[in-house]
Amino acid sequence: MTQQPQPPVLWVPDETRRERANLTAFTHWVEEHRGVDVPDYDALWRWSVTDLDGFWSGIWEYYRVRSATPYTAVLADDTMPGAVWFPGATLNYAEHVFRDRDDTAVAIRHASELRPPGEVTWGELKRRTAATAAALRRLGVGPGDRVVAYLPNVVEAAAAFFACAAIGATWSSCSPDFGVRSVIDRFAQIEPKVLLAVDGYRYGGRDFDRRDVLRALRDGLPSLEHTVVLPYLSDEPVADTLAWDEFEAAGEGADLDFTPLPFDHPLWVLYSSGTTGLPKAIVHGHGGILLEQLKNLHLHLDAQADDRVFWFTTTGWMMWNFLVSVLLTDASIVLYDGSPAHPDLGALWDLAERTGTTIFGTSAGYLSTCMKAGIHPTGGRDLSALRAIGSTGSPLSPEGFAWCYREFGSDLWLFSTSGGTDICSCLVGGVPTLPVHQGEIQARSLGMAVASWDPEGNELVGEVGELVVTRPAPSMPIYFWGDADGTRLRDSYFSMYPGVWRHGDWIEITERGTAIIYGRSDSTINRGGVRMGTSEIYRSVLALEEVLDALVVDVPQPDGGSRIELFVVLREGAELDDDLVGRIARGIREDCSPRHVPDGVRAVTAVPRTLSGKVMEVPVKRILMGEAPERVASRDSLANPEALDYFARLAANRRNE
Known part of the structure; x- marks a missing residue:
C-alpha cells in the first residue's frame, strides 16, 4: 500500500483550549478513578471500546446520572443485535435536562x-x-x-x-x-x-x-x-x-x-428508509440516548456554560433531537425555522451575529453553497463570538475546509461529523483537543468501535471499506417498531457481517486515526441529513401512468455535494417532455420531500436487475462515480446485463466531456 501524503493541518488547539476542554477534565478523571494510563486521545478511544463496562459506567458516574433504582450490571449481554445495557436502572431523560437550573438563565x-x-x-x-x-x-x-x-x-x-x-x-x-x-x-x-x-x-x-x-x-x-x-x-x-x-x-x-422508566423505555421513534418497504421506525431508549448525548455533547461538541449552540435543522432530521439534547449540558441553544437562503445566503450568518452563536452547526451542502456563491460571512458582521463550526449531512470537501479557514481565520475549530439517525449521534467526529487536517474528520468517537472492513471482514487502514461498528453502544436501536422478531433490524445492519454493525457508509481510517467518509455504500438518499429510501421515491414516480419502471441514485460530486439522478422506463408512446418531468418532480415534492426532487431525469430502455429481480442501485451509483462495471457487478448475476451497458456509456461520456 502506498502511503498517501498527509493533508495540511489547518488548526491546532492551543494550550488554553486544550486545558479548558471538557475532554481534558474527563481524561484526568479516568486516569485517577479508573487507573488507566491515557497519554493521548487514541489511548482513551481504545480503552473506551475495549473496556465497555469501565467507560460507560464512567460516563454514568462522571455526569451523575440519577436513577430511582440501581443497575445490576453495565452490559449484561454484549450480543449484537440484542445488547442489554444497565438492567434494573429506572431513570428519566427529561429529569436530567431540567435538574439544577437557574430559572432566570x-x-x-x-x-x-x-x-x-x-x-x-x-x-x-x-x-x-x-x-x-x-x-x-x-x-x-x-x-x-x-x-x-x-x-x-x-x-x-x-x-x-x-x-x-x-x-x-x-x-x-x-x-x-x-x-x-x-x-x-x-x-x-x-x-x-x-x-x-x-x-x-x-x-x-x-x-x-x-x-x-x-x-x-x-x-x-x-x-x-x-x-x-x-x-x-x-x-x-x-x-x-x-x-x-x-x-x-x-x-x-x-x-x-x-x-422513572426502565433504561430501554422508548424515548422517541426516528425514521430511516431503505430500498424496500415502509421507512424503518427506529426506537431509542431513555437511558441509551441520555448516556450517548452526555458523552457526545460534553466531550466531542465541548458544549460549556458560555456556549450558544446552533444547528440548522428541521424536526424531521435527527439533528433536531441532537440540538434539543444540548440542553443536557450547561450551554443554551438557538432554534431557527425558515430558509437558510432567505432573504439571501447570509441569513444564517446574520442569525449567528444576532444571537451571539459560539458553535454554528450546518450541513456540508450549505457551506459549499456559500463558498460557490462568494459569500463572506464575516464581511460586515461581528462573528467574534463564533469559536467552532460543525458540518454534517454529507462529507465536507477539502475545498470546503479551506474556505472556512480563509473566511474565519486560523483560530476556528472546524469539525466534520458523521453518524446518523440509526444511533442519533456521531460515529466519527470532532475532538476539541486534536488538530484539524484538511478534508478529514478528526477521530472516531469515544465508545464507538468503528473500523473500515473489506467484504471478507478484514480491517483496513489507509483504504476505503465498509464502515462497521464491532462492539455495541447504548444508543443503538432497541428495536424497530413492528419488527417483533427482529428480522428487519438484523437485515438492516447485521446481514453482511453477522454480529457486527454495518452502517452503510464507505469510510477510510487513516494511519493517524482520522477518518474520511466517501458517501453511502447503500442506496438510501441523504439530502440535508434527511435519508429517504428509494422505495418511497419509486412509489411516487410509478404512480404516474407513463412510467413503467425506475431507478434512482444519489451520486457524490467532487465538490462534496451530490446529484440525485432518476432513470425511468416509459410506456410505449410516452415522451419524457417538460410536462412529465414537472409532474415527476411535483409528485416527489408532495409525496416525499422537496429535498429529494431529482437534479436530472433520463429515459432508459430498461432498469438493470439481479436474477432475483432486485434493482441494481448501488452498482449503477458506483459506475456513475467512475468505477469499472466489471468491478461492481457480475454480468452473470444480472437478469438483463445489457441494461447496465447504458450506464457505463453514460459514465464514459461524462469523463470525456
Whole structure:
C-alpha cells in the first residue's frame, strides 16, 4: 500500500483550549478513578471500546446520572443485535435536562420567518413543559403512548418533546414540509394517540397552508384520539381540533414531575428508509440516548456554560433531537425555522451575529453553497463570538475546509461529523483537543468501535471499506417498531457481517486515526441529513401512468455535494417532455420531500436487475462515480446485463466531456 501524503493541518488547539476542554477534565478523571494510563486521545478511544463496562459506567458516574433504582450490571449481554445495557436502572431523560437550573438563565434563543427573535428562560421552559405534560395527561396520555408532531423548529416543539419524555410518552416528529404519504408511512406504524401540528409555515418568504394536509393526516391515522393545532400561519381555528393555547392552558400551574422508566423505555421513534418497504421506525431508549448525548455533547461538541449552540435543522432530521439534547449540558441553544437562503445566503450568518452563536452547526451542502456563491460571512458582521463550526449531512470537501479557514481565520475549530439517525449521534467526529487536517474528520468517537472492513471482514487502514461498528453502544436501536422478531433490524445492519454493525457508509481510517467518509455504500438518499429510501421515491414516480419502471441514485460530486439522478422506463408512446418531468418532480415534492426532487431525469430502455429481480442501485451509483462495471457487478448475476451497458456509456461520456 502506498502511503498517501498527509493533508495540511489547518488548526491546532492551543494550550488554553486544550486545558479548558471538557475532554481534558474527563481524561484526568479516568486516569485517577479508573487507573488507566491515557497519554493521548487514541489511548482513551481504545480503552473506551475495549473496556465497555469501565467507560460507560464512567460516563454514568462522571455526569451523575440519577436513577430511582440501581443497575445490576453495565452490559449484561454484549450480543449484537440484542445488547442489554444497565438492567434494573429506572431513570428519566427529561429529569436530567431540567435538574439544577437557574430559572432566570436563558435556555433557548429562537427566530423564524414568521416570528420575531426571542428568548426563553429556564423558568419559562419549565413552566411550558409542565403545562404541556399536564395537558397531555388530561388527554389520557401515559407511559408508552405515542405522541406525534407535525411541527416546525419552534419552542413549542421542544417543550412538547420534553413533556412527553417527562411522562414516559414516546415522541416522534416530522417537519411540515413532508408530504402526506411520507408522514403517514411513518406515523401510522406507531399508532399515535395524539397529533400536535401546525396550520402552515413560511419558507423562503412563501406561505404554505397545511390545513388540507392536516385533514389527510387525521384520516390516515385512525388511532388518533386528539389533534392539537398551533396557529402558526394564521389565527383561524381548525375545525374539530384543540387550539394550542387552550390545550396548554389546561395544564397551567402544574408541577413538572418525572416518571422513572426502565433504561430501554422508548424515548422517541426516528425514521430511516431503505430500498424496500415502509421507512424503518427506529426506537431509542431513555437511558441509551441520555448516556450517548452526555458523552457526545460534553466531550466531542465541548458544549460549556458560555456556549450558544446552533444547528440548522428541521424536526424531521435527527439533528433536531441532537440540538434539543444540548440542553443536557450547561450551554443554551438557538432554534431557527425558515430558509437558510432567505432573504439571501447570509441569513444564517446574520442569525449567528444576532444571537451571539459560539458553535454554528450546518450541513456540508450549505457551506459549499456559500463558498460557490462568494459569500463572506464575516464581511460586515461581528462573528467574534463564533469559536467552532460543525458540518454534517454529507462529507465536507477539502475545498470546503479551506474556505472556512480563509473566511474565519486560523483560530476556528472546524469539525466534520458523521453518524446518523440509526444511533442519533456521531460515529466519527470532532475532538476539541486534536488538530484539524484538511478534508478529514478528526477521530472516531469515544465508545464507538468503528473500523473500515473489506467484504471478507478484514480491517483496513489507509483504504476505503465498509464502515462497521464491532462492539455495541447504548444508543443503538432497541428495536424497530413492528419488527417483533427482529428480522428487519438484523437485515438492516447485521446481514453482511453477522454480529457486527454495518452502517452503510464507505469510510477510510487513516494511519493517524482520522477518518474520511466517501458517501453511502447503500442506496438510501441523504439530502440535508434527511435519508429517504428509494422505495418511497419509486412509489411516487410509478404512480404516474407513463412510467413503467425506475431507478434512482444519489451520486457524490467532487465538490462534496451530490446529484440525485432518476432513470425511468416509459410506456410505449410516452415522451419524457417538460410536462412529465414537472409532474415527476411535483409528485416527489408532495409525496416525499422537496429535498429529494431529482437534479436530472433520463429515459432508459430498461432498469438493470439481479436474477432475483432486485434493482441494481448501488452498482449503477458506483459506475456513475467512475468505477469499472466489471468491478461492481457480475454480468452473470444480472437478469438483463445489457441494461447496465447504458450506464457505463453514460459514465464514459461524462469523463470525456
